[in-house]
Structure formats: structure tokens, C-alpha cells
Amino acid sequence: MAHLTISVEYGIHCLLWLVGSGDTAMSIRELAELQGISPSFLAKIFPKLEKAGIVAASEGVRGGYRLGRSPEEISFLDIVDAIEGHKPLFDCQEVRERCALFAGKPPEWAMKGVCAIHGVMLQAEKAMRDSLASQTLADVAATFGRKAPDAFLKDVRAWVDDHAADRTGRRDKPAKDAPS
Amino acid sequence: MAHLTISVEYGIHCLLWLVGSGDTAMSIRELAELQGISPSFLAKIFPKLEKAGIVAASEGVRGGYRLGRSPEEISFLDIVDAIEGHKPLFDCQEVRERCALFAGKPPEWAMKGVCAIHGVMLQAEKAMRDSLASQTLADVAATFGRKAPDAFLKDVRAWVDDHAADRTGRRDKPAKDAPS
Numbered sequence: 001m002a003h004l005t006i007s008v009e010y011g012i013h014c015l016l017w018l019v020g021s022g023d024t025a026m027s028i029r030e031l032a033e034l035q036g037i038s039p040s041f042l043a044k045i046f047p048k049l050e051k052a053g054i055v056a057a058s059e060g061v062r063g064g065y066r067l068g069r070s071p072e073e074i075s076f077l078d079i080v081d082a083i084e085g086h087k088p089l090f091d092c093q094e095v096r097e098r099c100a101l102f103a104g105k106p107p108e109w110a111m112k113g114v115c116a117i118h119g120v121m122l123q124a125e126k127a128m129r130d131s132l133a134s135q136t137l138a139d140v141a142a143t144f145g146r147k148a149p150d151a152f153l154k155d156v157r158a159w160v161d162d163h164a165a166d167r168t169g170r171r172d173k174p175a176k177d178a179p180s
Numbered sequence: 181m182a183h184l185t186i187s188v189e190y191g192i193h194c195l196l197w198l199v200g201s202g203d204t205a206m207s208i209r210e211l212a213e214l215q216g217i218s219p220s221f222l223a224k225i226f227p228k229l230e231k232a233g234i235v236a237a238s239e240g241v242r243g244g245y246r247l248g249r250s251p252e253e254i255s256f257l258d259i260v261d262a263i264e265g266h267k268p269l270f271d272c273q274e275v276r277e278r279c280a281l282f283a284g285k286p287p288e289w290a291m292k293g294v295c296a297i298h299g300v301m302l303q304a305e306k307a308m309r310d311s312l313a314s315q316t317l318a319d320v321a322a323t324f325g326r327k328a329p330d331a332f333l334k335d336v337r338a339w340v341d342d343h344a345a346d347r348t349g350r351r352d353k354p355a356k357d358a359p360s
Contacts, residue, residue, distance in 0.1 A: 036278030091182035098216030
């Protein structure tokens with residue numbers, strides 16, 4: 001099993017679609033349908049993203065989620081922390097104080113500062129977090145934008161607009177739904 | 181819960197004592213007693229460290245564990261990987277191929293190279309692993325050596341030697357055990 005859960009993966013994929021949808025709010029159902037993933041799973045992730053200000057929810061027939069701030073201001077670290085919580089790399093149990101030679105009374109020198117092992121782990125954790133903090137949603141959206149053909153990006157835009165129109169009933173009904 | 185388990189913490193603490201014990205093998209029981217931790221827990225960790233060549237086991241009354249190579253050649257990454265396995269930061273499920281617009285047939289451009297999200301995660305994982313690889317048992321033992329008073333290091337040495345002597349029966353029995 002990986003350190004980060006599948007919730008992070010699903011969350012980031014959703015946020016990338018929201019970069020593209022701009023002012024058009026997308027519902028959980030639409031985000032799930034577009035990506036072939038479970039809507040009930042996404043429903044657990046979005047309240048966390050909203051609480052962190054990464055997405056903003058709106059109510060009503062046109063409601064759904066938009067990004068809560070610009071994609072340049074949403075780092076991968078923001079997203080990971082919002083979904084997983086700030087999970088430390090290492091949870092120091094202060095094993096050092098239990099040394100049999102201290103007989104239950106660890107001397108001051110032994111407990112001074114951070115345990116050297118913990119120090120190494122904190123440094124590695126910082127390296128990872130700094131790397132995640134240096135990448136934003138905008139960076140990855142740009143990478144994807146360079147890769148995807150214009151036709152695909154237009155198709156996505158049309159898909160999002162069509163679904164939004166279906167929800168708001170602003171689109172002409174197709175002929176087959178017309179009364180005979 | 182932290183990304184790394186308590187097994188890593190216990191394992192590294194044990195290895196640091198083995199840096200100090202040098203050629204004197206220490207048993208799991210001694211390592212557990214010295215640190216006030218569970219011997220049965222340690223018994224699960226040491227076979228993994230042995231498999232990775234980080235410790236070497238010897239049989240018999242003088243048997244136990246020594247370091248398998250010099251502490252300069254044992255990095256924190258070696259230890260973490262030995263105990264936890266090479267656990268990735270992120271386990272990419274290739275969500276990109278499931279996009280509804282691809283209708284089950286993702287085009288070549290969409291699947292080319294590593295998913296951009298996965299790319300960011302791989303970079304963060306590398307930063308963490310590089311940091312762990314840059315620190316060795318020798319580095320941390322030196323930090324501890326600078327902190328601990330000489331008297332404590334001598335006490336530890338005496339504790340290790342006394343326990344080894346108890347096991348091999350090479351020590352004079354204390355007077356109270358002499359026949360009356």
C-alpha cells in the first residue's frame with residue numbers, strides 16, 4: 001500500500017477538471033461520470049477540499065463545485081494535507097527515555113532537543129513536503145494542456161456545458177422527448 | 181498515524197546500540213531489555229534487517245546480532261526499505277484512461293508517459309528518499325556520541341559486556357550464589 005491513499009488521486013483529478021470548467025460549477029455526479037469513478041467516494045473527499053478553501057460549493061440547480069482560489073494558489077501539498085490531514089512521516093515515541101540504564105529517570109542530556117533519529121525523519125519529511133508545495137494545480141494543468149489536442153479540450157468544454165445545461169433545463173429538449 | 185510504522189523506530193534504535201556493541205553480538209532479549217521495548221516485536225523486525233544484510237546473526241550461547249556492514253554503509257533509506265519494503269508515496273491507478281470522453285478507448289496521447297499527477301508524486305518521493313539515503317547510522321551515532329557523557333557510554337559498554345558474560349557463563353558468580 002502506498003503512503004498516500006486513492007482519495008488524493010481522485011481529488012487531484014477532479015480539481016484538474018475544475019481548472020478547465022472555470023466559472024461553470026460541476027456536480028459530484030458529473031465529476032464522477034466524466035472520470036468513471038464512484039460518486040459516493042467523491043462525496044467524502046469534497047467536504048474536506050471545501051473546508052480547506054480549495055473548492056467552493058454553491059447550492060441549487062446550477063450548483064456544484066468550483067475552485068475556491070486560482071489554480072496557481074493551490075499546491076499539491078495543500079491538497080494532500082486537506083484530504084489526508086497533516087500526516088507525519090514518523091511518529092517519535094521517545095524510545096530514548098526508556099533506556100534501562102536510566103532506571104525510569106532519563107537525565108536531561110538524553111532528552112534535550114529532538115531525538116537524532118526523529119531529526120533525520122523530519123528532514124526527509126520536509127524534503128517531501130517542500131517538493132509537493134512547489135507544484136501547483138496550474139503547473140499540472142499546463143502540462144496536461146500541452147499534451148491534449150485542442151479538439152479534446154473543446155470536447156470536454158462541450159461535455160461540461162451540456163451537462164450544466166441539462167441540469168438547468170436551459171437546453172432545447174431533443175425531438176424524441178417532444179410530445180407526439 | 182504516521183507514514184512510517186513504529187517498527188522503523190524500534191529497528192533504528194536497536195541498530196544504534198549495535199553500532200556501540202561492535203564485535204559483541206547482542207540478543208533480541210538484551211536489545212529489548214536495554215530499551216524497555218517488547219522482545220516479540222523486535223523478533224519480527226530482525227529477520228528483515230538480516231535479509232537486507234544490515235545485521236548478521238550468529239548462533240550459539242555467544243550468538244545474537246551484529247551489524248552486517250559498517251555503519252557508514254547503512255543509510256536510513258536502507259533501513260526503512262528493509263523494514264517497510266519499498267512503499268511508494270503514491271500508487272497511480274491510471275484514472276486518466278477512464279475519462280468518459282474516451283469511451284473505453286483512451287487515445288495514445290492520453291496514455292503517453294507518466295501521468296502528470298504521478299510525476300509530481302514521484303518527484304516528492306525522490307526528494308524524501310534522497311534525504312533518507314544521505315544519512316547513515318554512523319552520522320546519527322556520532323550525533324548521539326557527542327551528546328552522551330563518556331560515563332554513560334562506558335556504562336552501556338559494561339551493561340553489554342556483563343550480559344554477554346552472563347550468557348556465556350564466563351563471569352565469576354557473585355558471592356550470594358556461592359554454596360554456603
